[in-house]
Amino acid sequence: MKATTSLLGTLLFSASVASLAFTSQQAEARTLQMGLGGELASFDTSQVAGGVWEAQVLMDVFEGLVKKDPKGNLLPGMATDWVVSKDGKTWTFRIRSNAKWSDGTPVTADDFVFGWQHMLDPKNASKYAFMLYPVKNAKAINEGKPAPDTLGVKSLDDGNTFQVTLNEPVPYFEELMTHFTAYPLPKHTVEKYGTDWVKMSNIVTNGAFTPTDWVSQSSIKTVKNPDYYDARQVALDGIVYNNIENLNAMVSRYRGGQLDIAHSHGFPVTQLKSLKRTLPEDTHTAPWLGNEYYVLNQREGEPTADLRVRKALSLAIRRDILAEKISQGAFDATTAFVPSGIHGYQPQSNDELSKPYAERLKEAKELMKEAGYSPEHPLNLHLRFNSDDWNRSNAVAISSMWQPLGVKTELDNTEATVHYQSIARGDFDVARAGWVADYNDPQNFLTLMETGVGNNYGAYSNNEYDKLMQQAAATMDQGKRYQLLEQAEKLAMDDYAVIPLLTQVSRNLVNPHINGWEDNISDDHPSRWISFDK
Amino acid sequence: MLSYIIKRIGQAIPTLLIVITVSFFLMRLAPGGPFDGERQLPPEIEANLMAAYHMDEPLWQQYVRYLDGIAHGDFGPSFKYKDFSVTDLIWQGFPVSLTLGAWAMLVALIIGLPLGIIAAIKRNSAVDYLVMGIALGGIAVPSFVIAPILALVFGVILAWLPAGGWHDGALPNLVMPVAALALAQIAAIARLMRASMIEVLGSQYIRTARAKGLTPTEVILRHALRPALLPVLSYLGPAIAAIVTGSVVIEQIFGLPGIGRYFVQGALNRDYTLVMGVVVFYAILIIVMNLIVDLLYSVLDPQIRYD
Numbered sequence: 001m002k003a004t005t006s007l008l009g010t011l012l013f014s015a016s017v018a019s020l021a022f023t024s025q026q027a028e029a030r031t032l033q034m035g036l037g038g039e040l041a042s043f044d045t046s047q048v049a050g051g052v053w054e055a056q057v058l059m060d061v062f063e064g065l066v067k068k069d070p071k072g073n074l075l076p077g078m079a080t081d082w083v084v085s086k087d088g089k090t091w092t093f094r095i096r097s098n099a100k101w102s103d104g105t106p107v108t109a110d111d112f113v114f115g116w117q118h119m120l121d122p123k124n125a126s127k128y129a130f131m132l133y134p135v136k137n138a139k140a141i142n143e144g145k146p147a148p149d150t151l152g153v154k155s156l157d158d159g160n161t162f163q164v165t166l167n168e169p170v171p172y173f174e175e176l177m178t179h180f181t182a183y184p185l186p187k188h189t190v191e192k193y194g195t196d197w198v199k200m201s202n203i204v205t206n207g208a209f210t211p212t213d214w215v216s217q218s219s220i221k222t223v224k225n226p227d228y229y230d231a232r233q234v235a236l237d238g239i240v241y242n243n244i245e246n247l248n249a250m251v252s253r254y255r256g257g258q259l260d261i262a263h264s265h266g267f268p269v270t271q272l273k274s275l276k277r278t279l280p281e282d283t284h285t286a287p288w289l290g291n292e293y294y295v296l297n298q299r300e301g302e303p304t305a306d307l308r309v310r311k312a313l314s315l316a317i318r319r320d321i322l323a324e325k326i327s328q329g330a331f332d333a334t335t336a337f338v339p340s341g342i343h344g345y346q347p348q349s350n351d352e353l354s355k356p357y358a359e360r361l362k363e364a365k366e367l368m369k370e371a372g373y374s375p376e377h378p379l380n381l382h383l384r385f386n387s388d389d390w391n392r393s394n395a396v397a398i399s400s401m402w403q404p405l406g407v408k409t410e411l412d413n414t415e416a417t418v419h420y421q422s423i424a425r426g427d428f429d430v431a432r433a434g435w436v437a438d439y440n441d442p443q444n445f446l447t448l449m450e451t452g453v454g455n456n457y458g459a460y461s462n463n464e465y466d467k468l469m470q471q472a473a474a475t476m477d478q479g480k481r482y483q484l485l486e487q488a489e490k491l492a493m494d495d496y497a498v499i500p501l502l503t504q505v506s507r508n509l510v511n512p513h514i515n516g517w518e519d520n521i522s523d524d525h526p527s528r529w530i531s532f533d534k
Numbered sequence: 535m536l537s538y539i540i541k542r543i544g545q546a547i548p549t550l551l552i553v554i555t556v557s558f559f560l561m562r563l564a565p566g567g568p569f570d571g572e573r574q575l576p577p578e579i580e581a582n583l584m585a586a587y588h589m590d591e592p593l594w595q596q597y598v599r600y601l602d603g604i605a606h607g608d609f610g611p612s613f614k615y616k617d618f619s620v621t622d623l624i625w626q627g628f629p630v631s632l633t634l635g636a637w638a639m640l641v642a643l644i645i646g647l648p649l650g651i652i653a654a655i656k657r658n659s660a661v662d663y664l665v666m667g668i669a670l671g672g673i674a675v676p677s678f679v680i681a682p683i684l685a686l687v688f689g690v691i692l693a694w695l696p697a698g699g700w701h702d703g704a705l706p707n708l709v710m711p712v713a714a715l716a717l718a719q720i721a722a723i724a725r726l727m728r729a730s731m732i733e734v735l736g737s738q739y740i741r742t743a744r745a746k747g748l749t750p751t752e753v754i755l756r757h758a759l760r761p762a763l764l765p766v767l768s769y770l771g772p773a774i775a776a777i778v779t780g781s782v783v784i785e786q787i788f789g790l791p792g793i794g795r796y797f798v799q800g801a802l803n804r805d806y807t808l809v810m811g812v813v814v815f816y817a818i819l820i821i822v823m824n825l826i827v828d829l830l831y832s833v834l835d836p837q838i839r840y841d
Contacts, residue, residue, distance in 0.1 A: 039615070041614060041615065041616045041617075042615075042616035042617045043617060044616065044617070047616040047617075049571075049614070050571075050573065122578075122582045122585075123582075123586070124582075124586075125579070125582035125583040125585070125586035125587075126579070126582075127569075127575060127579060127583070129579055129582075130576050130579065139578070142578055142579065142582070143578040144578075144582075198617045199617075214617070215626065215700070215791050216615055216618055216622075216623055216626055216627070216791060217627070217785075217790075217791040217792075217795055218699070218700050218789065218790070218791035219699075219700075242699065242789065243789070244698070244789045245786060246786045246787055246789070248682060248787075249682075249685065249697070249698050249786065249787050249788070249789055252682070252685045252686060252689055252690050252697040252698065253689075253696075253697045253698045253699065253789070255689075255690045255697070256689045256690050256693055256696060256697035256698075257693065258696055258697060258698065258699060414565075414566075415566070415802055416571070416572070416802070417565075417566030417567065417568075417570045417571070417802070417803070417804050418565045418566040418570075420566075420570050420571055420572060420574070421565060421566045421567070421570040422565075424570075424574050433572075434572070435572075454573075454574030454575065454576060454577075455573060455574045457574075
């Protein structure tokens, strides 16, 4: 009798504990309201335009072979493990056996083969197809020559194994596997619905969340994907991505309690100081893999083709003023091209740029005199930037820093589309540009100074630099490769190939009751790790 | 009357054709294209994009293709919002702008008309100066000043209303954008109403009405109001068309998914099809609104007959 009572008591107790645990879990799980500074172009990754806000939505609803933890470290994703051949050209991934699309259909290697072919099919005109160019035949396929099925990817072992053949070894290949261009595509629904597979009534995804509703310019709603292999570890019920282009409005909505996270970018540069004072726990800033620099046009006949002029212009700039006064700490001053923070890589700069200002100015004046310019015979420069208050403030400040050298600067500001079209054509002397990394590797920045690369707006060209870059590309050992890249960067900085100015800082507002958010260099924050305090 | 309407619709077709043609070519004349951005595209990728959007064809062929599409009710795909067609976007955004605009216009009329009438009756008095002073302020202070202030005071400091968002048009989300939109309209309507009321009140037949011994209220409501409304009415046609096609500023600041933003966003992105779609839609709306106003004229003013 006694035993029965205690057994009953235990049962009752455990039942009540279980129900308690259940209710508390329910209270914890919530829908996350996230503000994003722009709108997703499409759930079809081949149609994506490349905004940071787009990457956020896509990484929450899809998952590649490799995924990221809150700090940005790599973890197995759709693949449980992988091997690379000795020559570094063949990667074999084993697909997770319980990986499923949100309709319960298993994710197989065929979905990856199909997705990558879709990305490279010229008919789909993907802006980001070049990310997969390291794969055998990828570039040729995108150029319309061989058929997409000649791509160097294979589904083996009944779709349980995905094999990739590369043209050359790619040291950052695992990192590349987290990019949206390497996501799988639900072959079964694309074949069924065609381009309508992305419609909210048809869409299936393989990530922790899946979209249910999309009002253009307003919000995208997603719910937790119950078929996600790790669904039990996902705390949120769903996420609403609020598209808020106006960053002042973003802050108002965060302050009004309508948003839990304001991301990419959470607030305008001008509000950094006041937010740090009024919402110190919510305001997050962290180094980010992005730079801000001035391009120097080095095409023949340009005054900036003269090394002395390039050097003088760079020497005369007071980067501390740009960072502290104009950007109020929302950017960091730099004299290197690659932002710091890439593990194992030491950004290179020109030592002359760290001399005291008075010395630099003196040297700059002398250099300009040698080049034949002085306040009496001024150098007339056209400085181009895309219309934006912050860009303008920088341009005005820099042109006044150049004044003592005898430089008369004319500011040409145009909207972004015209700006980039003009500088791509070489229609400028000096121009504003910036770059945010596609993947966490210095090569992604340094390629911007290689001969003939489309984004090398200033047409800087140095054989030795190109050779170092090629050597680095063929080196599998990370340490050695970074050394070669460091040499290349040093060379370009000694050539004054560009004027490095600032490195970017990520700006986010995060509710202090949120767990699982870690500031990181890529500013990637997969929501599957996010939860609320109890 | 019916034949008049048919005639007007007939006239509208060439008007629309001119609007389409001019905006199509103006858009293409603007420097920069839909694929120019921060990143230079590799040439083969740019070629693929040009082919996908038929931009590799001669311009006249693109124009013919566009006209053919419109004739079949197809505004084409958006260059930027890839998962939506331009028609989808307009039909998704227009109800939002229409709801906002209709509320704002209603509020503006309910407040603006009586204010204008009162100012006219009490001409050159303290009341008149006060009303007109406020109206001048309403016109002079732009919405991009008013809207953030409203959002800050009522959305953040007092936290009475959501600082932004649409929420399927929930009332609390509507209050601030409607107020911000209505303010300038209240001012414009009050000023117009006052001016035309003063003019009407000075005319012979009002003097006759007064001489008949009618009370001031009767004079205003029965004799002065109808003719005094005519200038307001002709203002309302285009004003309604403008307000229901959305306000870029209000939509941006309150994060509302109307079509106003497409005007600016579309133009900045060189999203040719989206801009064209919105322009054509706007043109149709203006033509329709003007037609309605002209028809209402004949109701208000017996001298006007369309037969």
